[in-house]
Amino acid sequence: MGLITWSDDTYEIQYAGETIVLLPKEYALFQFLYTWKNRAFSRGDLLDRVWPLEAPTDRTIDDHIYRLRKKLQKWSHLLTIDTVRGVGYRLTLKEQQSLSPTVLNSDFSENIQKMITTYHGMGMGAALQTLYANQQVLGFQMDPFYATFLRFVKGDFSWFVEDKSEPMSDKRFYLFHLYHMTEMDSQKRIEVLEWAFKNSKNMPDNYQDELKITAISVYAQAKEWERAKEQLIPAREVVNRVNSPGFYLFLQAEESLLYLLMGQVNEAEKVIQRSEEILRTLPMQRELGSFTIARGLCLYHRQEIAKARLLVDEGIEVIRATKFVPHLIYAVQMILLFLKDFSYDAEWERKYKKMWAELSEEYKFDYLQKKIRAIISSPI
Incomplete structure (x- = not known):
């Protein structure tokens, strides 16, 4: 959210x-x-x-503004909380002066990009x-791709369904x-x-490639095994063309999920082992x-429930630490779909x-789904 980094768990702000x-x-x-x-x-x-849901007085606002101003005094060059006569309060963000990226040498820019x-x-x-x-403080510019x-x-998901300024193709x-x-x-x-595939020509090439790989798990979760296995062909073509470890691991994750949901634990473990060698x-x-997590799900298939629980929980904590909210959601979804299908562990x-x-509740799944369905139903 702009120049300031927020920590919702500890109520800390950083700049x-x-x-x-x-x-x-x-x-x-x-x-x-x-x-x-x-x-x-x-x-x-x-x-x-x-x-x-409370009934505080105007004095409550004034007291909180007073304390905020005192705590934020060291950032007065960055922002102020001003009293607007006859209205209330306004946070004014001041224009920041920083080095133009062109002033910095090419080695600096190259190292930042790396x-x-x-x-x-x-x-x-x-x-x-x-x-x-x-960026402004350090004097460099990230690719506009990162803004989205x-x-x-x-996890700023509501922006994607509420924003009107960015083109739908993006x-x-x-x-x-x-x-x-x-x-x-499913x-x-x-x-x-299918809607995404239909409109994929307007997407950047790398997004089109990722869709071809992600489709494997979409079909697998619907138990459309043949479609999932057929999708492995274009997905492998993408991975061979891109020649990226990240894309290879992405494909391996989708393939291991396919075998796990099919109950083919030996095949899943072979895929996981190849991936662990890279990792x-x-x-x-x-x-x-x-x-x-996938290794833990394999252990469920082998009825090693206690060990499975430990690995599943460990995988969730590793993902949580990355601060990639979508990966956390995907991981919990994968665990639930697996446990629902195989009923190995009612407690977990x-x-x-x-x-x-x-x-x-936190990320408003129902709201997002409703808005996305409306977008899909609208004329392109």
């Missing part, structure tokens, strides 16, 4: 290496004002937005978000993934996949988490159903 710790309502108030920076709000507006590529490939979402938030990509990574790929990862009905996922030299954290199924419900 240029400095951290400020806020109280929960201070954090909520500041985040709202920052989201709508340079716009004035009355005390009543702020009470409605930050204290919707760092960005590494963070992306290794699944280091928090590092990517920190770099993106501090990082919204997806950190968002269709993300809309497909948002529906695919939040919908448990036939509905296939409908959205020993290239420890991509998202993929490491996914294959740890309940545990992950609860986690799914929490994710659904």
Whole structure:
């Protein structure tokens, strides 16, 4: 969210290496004002937005503004919370002066781009978000692609269905993934996949490639085994052409899920083993988490329930640490679909159903699905 890095768990905000710790309502108030920076709000507006189910007084707003101003004093060069006479309060973000990227030498720019590529490939979402938030301070510019990509990574999903400024061609790929990862009905996922394929010519080439690979799991989850196996052919052609370890591991993850859902544990383990050989030299954290979970699901097939639980939980924590929200949602979905199909562990199924419900509430799955279905139904 702009220059500032936010931590919703600890109520900490960071800028240029400095951290400020806020109280929960201070954090909520500041985040709202920052989201709508340079716009004035009355005390009543702020009470409605930050204290919707409570009955505080105007004095509550004034006290919180006073404390925020005091805590944010060290960032007065960056922003101020101003009193707007006759209205209320406004957060004013000041224009920042920074070095133009052209002033910096080519080695610096090249090293920054290598760092960005590494963070992306290794699944280091928090590092990517920190770099993106501090471009102006550090004096470089990230590819515009990351403006949209990082919204997806950190779970700002509502933007994709509410924003009107970006062209639909840049968002269709993300809309497909948002529906695919939040919908448990396999036939509905296939409908959205077909919509995505139909409109894929307007997508960048790499998105078209990713769709061909992702389709494997869409068909597998619907138990359309033959279609899933047929999809392996174009997916392998993509991987051979791109020649990227990341794409190879992506395909292997889809293929292992196919075999797991088919109950072919030996085949799944062969795929996982090949992937783990790559991960020993290239420890991509998202993929490491996914294959740890897959290894756990294999152990379920072998009736080693206690060990399976440990690996599944370990994989989830590895993915959670990457700060890639979509991968966390996909992982929980995969676990639930597997446990639902095979009924190996009712207790852990309940545990992950609860986690799914929490994710659904936090990221508004029902709302997203409704909006995406409306978009799909609209004329192109």
